[in-house]
Amino acid sequence: MTILDDTVPTAATTPTVADLTGAERCPQVLDDYAKREIRRAVLTAVCVPGYQVPFGSREMPVARGWGSGGLQITLALAGPDDAVKVIDQGDDEGVNAVNLRRLVTTSTGAEETSDPREATVIQTRHRIPEDDLRNDQVLVLQVPVPEPLRGVERDMRELARMHAEADYARMWVSLYEDKVRNGVITRSTGYPCVVHDRYVIATTPIPRWDVPRLHQAPFLSLFGAGREKRIYAVPPESDVIPMTFDDVPFEVEHTPGAACSLCGSAESYLVAVPGGDAERWVCSDTDWCRRRRHPDTSERLDDDREDGR
Numbered sequence: 001m002t003i004l005d006d007t008v009p010t011a012a013t014t015p016t017v018a019d020l021t022g023a024e025r026c027p028q029v030l031d032d033y034a035k036r037e038i039r040r041a042v043l044t045a046v047c048v049p050g051y052q053v054p055f056g057s058r059e060m061p062v063a064r065g066w067g068s069g070g071l072q073i074t075l076a077l078a079g080p081d082d083a084v085k086v087i088d089q090g091d092d093e094g095v096n097a098v099n100l101r102r103l104v105t106t107s108t109g110a111e112e113t114s115d116p117r118e119a120t121v122i123q124t125r126h127r128i129p130e131d132d133l134r135n136d137q138v139l140v141l142q143v144p145v146p147e148p149l150r151g152v153e154r155d156m157r158e159l160a161r162m163h164a165e166a167d168y169a170r171m172w173v174s175l176y177e178d179k180v181r182n183g184v185i186t187r188s189t190g191y192p193c194v195v196h197d198r199y200v201i202a203t204t205p206i207p208r209w210d211v212p213r214l215h216q217a218p219f220l221s222l223f224g225a226g227r228e229k230r231i232y233a234v235p236p237e238s239d240v241i242p243m244t245f246d247d248v249p250f251e252v253e254h255t256p257g258a259a260c261s262l263c264g265s266a267e268s269y270l271v272a273v274p275g276g277d278a279e280r281w282v283c284s285d286t287d288w289c290r291r292r293r294h295p296d297t298s299e300r301l302d303d304d305r306e307d308g309r
Contacts, residue, residue, distance in 0.1 A: 029107045030075045034058050038076035038231070042222060045233035050199030052146055052163075057229040067100055067125060068226030070142035074123045077138060080109035085119035090127040090269070090284035097125075114287045126189070128210040130268050130288040135218040135236055141204050143225040146232065148192045148202040168200050171243060179248060188253065192243045195234055200243065209252045209269040214240040255281070263292040 030038075034056070041055040060068040078084055086101040088094035092114045100123065105112045113119050116129040116137075123140040133139060149159055152170040162168065171192055178185050189205040193214070203211055204223060214221060214234055221234040234240055242250040259266040260283045268288065270281040283289035 029061065029103065030058060030072065034072075035076040038072055041231045042073065042077070042233065045222070045231050046220070046235050048199075049235055049238050050195035050201045050232055052230040052232045054229055055231055057226045060226065061103065062100070067096065067123075067142040069224030069228075069231070070123050070125070070140045070226075071100055071103070071224075072226060073140050073222050073224040073231065074104055074121055075107055077140075078104060078108040078110045078121050082108070082110040082120045083113045083118050084108075084110045085113050085116055085122045085129075086124070087122070087127060087129070087285075087287075088125045089271075090129075091286045093286070115291075116287070126205045126207075127269070127284055128206060128213050130283070130285040133217070133219040137219045139219055139221045141206070141221065141223045143202065143204045143223045143230075144227070145190075146202055146223065146225040146228050146230040148190075148200050163199065166198065168243075171200060175243060176245070179245070185244070185248065194239075194241045194243060196238050197241075199232075201232060201234070203240075207253055207269060208242075208250075211240070211242055211250075212252065216240075260289060263289045265289070265292060 037056055041053045045051065045053045057069065058072060060071055062068050062071060074084065074086075084101065084104050085092070086097045086104065088097040091097060092101075101112050104110060104123070110121070116122060116131045116133065119137065121138050121140060122129065122133070123142070125142045128139065147159060149162060149168075149171060152174050153159055153162065162170075175185055175187075175192075178187065189207055190202050191208050191211050192200050193203055193211060195201050201223070203214065216237055216239065217234070218236050220236055223232050223234075225231070244250045253269070255270070258270055258281045260268065260270060261280045262282055265283055269284045271284045273280050273282055283292075
């Protein structure tokens with residue numbers, strides 16, 4: 001995974017097709033100039049946490065709004081030495097996840113994996129894996145709407161002014177009106193947060209369950225919005241504080257007595273599924289749930305990887 005590589009192949013340095021083998025022959029979705037631009041945008045985003053960095057979003061073989069921003073970041077960062085995990089709502093086998101994973105691996109030559117402990121790059125839509133991620137891993141989140149203030153202001157020039165002056169009074173008023181009208185703050189996904197005591201960001205449609213896991217996280221989080229042509233970041237060990245009032249503490253989703261009907265977990269993020277007469281709950285993170293149900297299989301796989309088998 002290379003972020004700092006700004007070199008562009010020239011006619012003298014570019015190998016011929018006959019010289020290329022294996023992963024080097026993979027079809028390239030992004031050219032080297034596009035990758036360099038995205039890497040520079042990523043570096044700027046890391047240096048200014050929460051700031052939305054504009055970039056020249058390219059046409060991707062997926063519709064804008066279906067992960068093209070996150071896909072471009074992953075394609076720009078991943079290489080043959082990386083292992084890539086792609087999940088959709090926590091599921092590795094969703095149609096969106098399978099297609100994006102195939103596109104990334106064939107284009108970059110990276111290995112694919114469903115185990116977040118093996119992955120160096122994790123691209124996700126609306127979830128953070130239940131496993132604790134490390135400081136050598138990058139989490140790439142697909143973002144449909146990067147502007148957290150879009151619900152309170154439509155004028156782009158006014159939005160730019162509000163961010164420049166850290167004028168987030170309208171967002172506070174919006175949260176207060178929500179609390180007064182409904183008794184609780186009803187915003188469940190994309191909860192606005194202040195990063196590094198400066199910028200308010202949209203945490204994408206991840207559930208509130210995942211918001212505290214961004215605070216002082218050891219891993220780098222990158223947010224890509226292809227349709228809006230924006231990239232922003234939460235660097236490792238950064239403060240990510242949900243916008244809330246002193247007398248209204250931030251709370252995550254919780255259903256008393258609910259537990260996964262497959263693995264029995266009550267400590268993971270659960271989603272309801274149709275189950276006959278009674279409502280049934282299962283873990284959103286399918287790989288984490290599978291490893292809880294079959295720990296012996298997971299341990300054997302871990303031993304095989306350590307032995308090089």
